Amino acid sequence: MNMKRNHGFTLAELMVTLAVFSILVTVGVPSFNQTLLNNRQVSSLNILVGSMQLARSEAIARNRRVTVCASSDGATCAADWSNGWVVFVDANADGQVNGAEVVLRSVNDIANLDIAPAGIANNFMYRPNGRMMTNNNIRTNTGQFTVCDIRGSDYARSIVVDSSGRPRASKYNLDGSAPVCP
Numbered sequence: 001m002n003m004k005r006n007h008g009f010t011l012a013e014l015m016v017t018l019a020v021f022s023i024l025v026t027v028g029v030p031s032f033n034q035t036l037l038n039n040r041q042v043s044s045l046n047i048l049v050g051s052m053q054l055a056r057s058e059a060i061a062r063n064r065r066v067t068v069c070a071s072s073d074g075a076t077c078a079a080d081w082s083n084g085w086v087v088f089v090d091a092n093a094d095g096q097v098n099g100a101e102v103v104l105r106s107v108n109d110i111a112n113l114d115i116a117p118a119g120i121a122n123n124f125m126y127r128p129n130g131r132m133m134t135n136n137n138i139r140t141n142t143g144q145f146t147v148c149d150i151r152g153s154d155y156a157r158s159i160v161v162d163s164s165g166r167p168r169a170s171k172y173n174l175d176g177s178a179p180v181c182p
Contacts, residue, residue: 037149037151037155040111040112040113040149041113041147041155041157042169043111045147045159045169046169048085048115048145048147049167049169051068051087051107052159052161052167054104054105055067055068055126056126056130056132056166058089058104059126059127059128059130060126060128062089062128063128064089064090064091064128065090065125065126065127065133066087066089066104067087067093067124068085068123068124068126069085069086069095069122069123069124070083070084070122070123071083071085071106072084074086074103074106074107075097075103077095077096077122078122079122081115081117081145082110082115083108084108084109085106085107085108086103086105086106086107087103087104087105087106088102088103088104089102090125093125095125112150113147113148114146114147114148114182115147116145116146117144117145118143118145118173119142119144120134120144120145124143126165131163131164132165141161142161142163143161144158144159144174145159146158146180147159147179148182153179153180153181156179156180157169157171157179158170158171158173160172160173160174
């Protein structure tokens with residue numbers, strides 16, 4: 001008895017395998033891209049909220065003003081929050097890193113996000129009572145940031161600071177409206 005053994009795949013089997021693989025890649029890649037963008041945005045939101053919470057808790061613990069300002073180099077304040085920020089003990093309450101002021105955190109590796117402040121200029125500080133003060137105005141205790149990526153306003157998120165000084169990530173602005181990308 002002479003039995004012939006087959007090794008390998010037939011052309012039909014190979015074509016069916018390639019077709020199934022193509023369908024899976026076509027369906028899976030856009031979904032994976034969406035997940036990747038969501039994770040980058042949430043991660044950056046959490047880093048900014050964490051920096052704000054650090055500033056607030058350090059202001060209370062040290063009984064001193066702690067400032068958070070936009071910064072691209074971690075050593076000087078700038079105007080664009082999308083390049084990063086720095087958290088420091090603001091000994092002279094001028095809103096600028098200078099002299100021997102202690103830098104508590106420096107962040108400058110934000111993943112392709114636009115971060116636009118509303119009611120906050122290029123810096124804000126937490127007072128020793130834990131409340132936020134913006135634009136050197138002791139009466140301005142609230143503010144927000146709108147965080148956008150390449151997907152636009154439909155996926156925009158806000159970081160809102162209520163009158164108690166607590167920051168939180170939200171799908172809505174302080175006034176309840178949806179965030180709009182600049």
